[in-house]
Structure formats: structure tokens, C-alpha cells
Amino acid sequence: MRTVVIGATGHIGSYLVPRLVRAGHEVVAVSRGTRQPYHEDPAWTRVERVVADRDAEGPEFAARVAALRPDAVVDLMSFDLESTRVLVEALRPTGAFLAHCGTIWVHGPADASPLREDDPREPFGEYGTQKAQIEEFLLAEPGLRCTVLHPGHISGPGWPVITPLGNLDPGVWRALSTGAELLVPGLGLETMHHVHADDVAQGFELALARQDAAAGNSFHVVSDRALTVRGFARAAARWWGREANLRPVSWEEFRAAYPEHADASWEHLSRSHSASTDKARDLLGYRPGFTSLQAARAAVQAMGLLDPAT
Template structure:
């Protein structure tokens, strides 16, 4: 098949391209910068310069590729500081890519007869924070995640609704857990590792917030599976073991050779991290990968973050 990857030079796209090439697909990858084209071509793909916020640029890129499948992996995450109080500002461009960029890609898909469309979404703090600590695709998203994340949740909802409801499109949404591994904040040379080594990432409150993780290579493998199979709909892509902050954060610090994180009461941390930061540490819910494993024929190589943090951080 001819596969068009929007955002092919990002953390996930750069791992996805070689998988699809190796599987025998003809891959077309986009970047906003001409300098990245050579890297894509070295991986065996055809590089296309595209401005995802310019509808004419998107139409021209899709027309050039003539794809059977479009994969939407557009994000803009450079410059992220890890401060939850700045979350909305730092995700502003990614939110545009999830709204305007998604719409441009879907319009181009319709105009050029592309039926299958696979898009990136996210799961964790987006889950309702009541009831079970592990959620499935059937459970609702939270109504209000807090002021710092409202626009980001709105953008995520837009992507999911547009991709799964556009006429003539077999839309698949992949709700990835928190990425770790090479090229991510949670890597040996990443932002989170630096914060832990400097003692800047404490366990807040009881550390009861439940997180679900996915190694970047496992996320790429699930995406490759969704290109080829799976009914339209939403799939959660995470490992097999959701875990509370109080459990995974000290283990991550140990694997990085950092000191054990200090503990701070929520009232003391709130002025520094805001209400959203408190939620990330104490009330967010994890997610289940049961549907993705069953219907995509996929299983994570790193079944648990315990193994992944030990051997897969890069």
C-alpha cells in the first residue's frame, strides 16, 4: 500500500517509517522543513515538505502521494518544560495541529479518495477521574480536566470526533499512553530524567494518580498494525500494567541513577504545579489495552514499564 505519514520526523513517525518500509509499503513522509527530507529518504521513504496548517499545502502533498492510507502524527512538542501550569501554552501549536491540521488532512483524504485514516490521540489525564482506576474505550472522558488542559482536551476531542465521523472515511483513533524511550521526555537523556536527577520531580500527595505507559517502539508497532487491520473506531495503546505515581516514579529514578524523589503534601505543591499538576499526581486514571490486543493483533514488546524503564529508555 501507499502510506502517507503526516509528521514522519517526530518521535513516533521516525520509528514508524522504517517499520512500514520493511513491511513492503511505499511510504511518503512529511516534514515542515526541507532539511528533514534527506533523513526520510535515507529510511526508504519519499519525503514531502508540507505545512499542515495550510490547506493548499496539505492538498498538494496528498495529491503527490496518492495514498491508500493517511497516518496523522502531527505534534509540536519542542520547548516543553514539564511545568503543568504552562501546559495549555506549551500545547497550543499541537492543539492547532489536532484541530486545523486534522481538518485539512480529512478534507484532502475525501478529495483524493483516501478511505483509511489513522490518527494519534492520548489517554491518561483525559479519563474521567471517578470510579474504576483503569478505564477502557467505553468509559467517558473527563468533562473538565482543569483550566490548564481544557483547550488540549477540546483539541483531542475534535480529532477523535472528526476522524471517526467524517463521511467516506474509515477512521481509526489510537489513544497512546505516555511515551517513553528514545526521543521522548522520558528517556535517559530526556527532560524528565534531568528533572529527577536535579531533584525537581517529587511525588505529590499520596502519589495515587494512575498512569499508563507505552514504549515508543511499541506505539509504532501498534500504529503499523492499525494501518493494515482493525475496524474503524478508538483503540487504547498502552502496556499491560497501569501504575500509581508512588510506584513508578521512584523506580524510574532508580533506573536513571537519580536520588529517590522527595514527597510533598498536595497543599505545599499546589502553588508550584497548579490544580492540574495535583491531579496528575493524585487522581488521574490508567487505561486498558484489551481491545487493541484483541482487534489489532498487537501486543507490546515491553509488557510492563518495569522492563521498559530498565532496558528501553535509550
């Protein structure tokens, strides 16, 4: 299968491209050419590399992708409906299979747990709303077989990991590693669902291998279980041999204490997502290889904040 991966040197693509090469795909890796893959792998020597800038090239980008004669396209880098629409129009004559990267944020605030793909949705914010629109468009597309995979909070080496407070504040890790007090908004029972980038790559590899099952469907690709704020913080503190020193506060107090990071925390924690992988397991054979905690720990180790020997 000749497979074009858009965003091939990003966090997911860095794992997906070698997976596809080892599975026998003829891989065309499309990227802006501004960076190398996150991880070295000898499989990259067997990959065709194409430099293209989606934003700068406009509709010409989609035409270039179609001209690569793909049997399948994995789109890891579309964040608005119009860009996806243009790509679909270019791919229709090719008959290629299209696998799009979405997000569990298409759900908005959770009404039930774990979330299922067909649960009622109330997305909010530009990112989740745009991804929900893209999914609706692709799964209703009559002229092209499409599937959408929804990762959780992508984690792993080389990528800033969402902390137990739902933000990217390095001070959270410092507090947990030293036993310093950490303010927690509310009771700390909100959930976040992390996933290792290699497990997201696994999901895309399986979708390409099982196109009949994947076409017309969307799937959650996350770890087996989500983590609560409290549980994540307590487990992470033990990486350094500490007990988490958590103090519940109101959101007003939290915003006053962490003004630069409070909005990100609210974006993550107000959704309180825990997503089911049953559909991906049943139809694709998806089996995550990392827990949420393992995925986060790998990222923290790569940041140099944790001794790999501990």
C-alpha cells in the same frame, strides 16, 4: 500500500516509518524538514521525503497530501479539529484510510480503572478536549474510513520522559539517583500510563494492516500496566542502587516547593490514568514490547543520567 506519514521524523514516526518500509509499504514521509529522524535506520533510504509545513500552508497542506496519491495516511501532527476537518475533506475523493494519533487524555479524570475506550468522558484542558473533538468527528465521518489511536505518555530514547511526579523536572531524577528527599503530593497512589514510542508505532502498523477491524474504532496504545507515583519512584531509584526517599505533602506544599513544575504534575496526576489495551489486543493483535518502566528507563539512559551497564 502507498502510505503517507505526517510528522514522519517525530518520536513516533522515527519508529513507524522503518516499520512500514520493512512491512512492504511505499512510504512518503512528510515533515517540516527541520530535523532528522530520532534514530538512524537504513530503511530511510527507501522513503520518499516531502517537506511541508501544516501551519504555514493552511488548506494547501491538505491538498498537497491528497495529491501524493495515498492509499493510507497516518496523521501524527493534528491538534485541532479544523486542521483535521480540512484534511478529511481533501482525502475523501482519494478513498484513503486515515489513522489519527490521539491521546488517553481524551478521558479526563478517571472514574474507573482500567479505562476502556467507551467509558464516559469528561476531558479538560485544550489538548485533551481538542483530541476528543477530533476523535468524535473522525469516527462519525461517513465519507472516509478512519481510526484513532490513543497513546499514553510517550517515552523512549531522545524524548523527555514524564517523571514519577508527572512533570519534566530533571531534579526528580537527581533526587532519586542520590537518595535525596523528594516531596510527593498526596499519597503517591495516582497512576500514569507510559508507552514506548515503538509500541505506539506498532499500533499504527497493525491498524493499517487490519483496516477493516480498525475503521470506525479508537484504541488505547499503552504498556501492559500503569505505574503509581510511589511505585514508579521506588523502582526508578533502584536503577541507581538507591531507596526512594519520599515525603508525602499537600498540594499546597508541593506547589510552594516546585512552582515551575507543579502545574504539569497536576495535569498528569489529577487524571490518574490506567488504560486497558484489551480492544487493541483483540481487534488489532497489539502486544506492547516494553513495560512502562522499561520505556522510561530507555529515555533516562538516553539523557545520559544512567549507565547502560547498570
